[in-house]
Amino acid sequence: MYVLNSKIRNWWKDITLIIWGLYSKLLSEGKNLQDHIFKKMEIGVEIVACRACADSYRATDKLENLNIEVKYMGELLTKYLKEGYKTITF
Numbered sequence: 001m002y003v004l005n006s007k008i009r010n011w012w013k014d015i016t017l018i019i020w021g022l023y024s025k026l027l028s029e030g031k032n033l034q035d036h037i038f039k040k041m042e043i044g045v046e047i048v049a050c051r052a053c054a055d056s057y058r059a060t061d062k063l064e065n066l067n068i069e070v071k072y073m074g075e076l077l078t079k080y081l082k083e084g085y086k087t088i089t090f
Contacts, residue, residue: 002088007043012086018073019049019063028054028062037068048073 006012017040019027027033027049041047050073054060063070081087 002090003040003045004043007040007045014046015044016046016048018077019047019053019068020073021050021053022057024049024054024059024063025057027068028057028059028066034066037066041067050074 003015003017007015017037027037037047046069048069048071049059049063051060051070052072052074054063054070060070
C-alpha cells in the first residue's frame, strides 16, 4: 500500500520494488498478489525480482512471463546504497 500511495502522491520521484526470497514464489503463483503488482506497474513503479531467489524457488520463468524483470540484485542493491538511495523493507 505504501508503494502505491508513494507513487500516486509523488512522495518519492522514482520507486523500485524488489521482490526477494520466498516472495518470488508466492508472486509467481498468487493471482491476488499479481493483481497488486500489476497496479503498481501500471502507474510507473519499477518491479524487479532477485534472480538468485527466483531461481532457488523455480519461479524465474513465471515472473518473466508476468513482465517482471528478474536479475541478480546483490551488487545492484549495494550500488544503490552507496549512492544514497533510501530503502524500506517489509
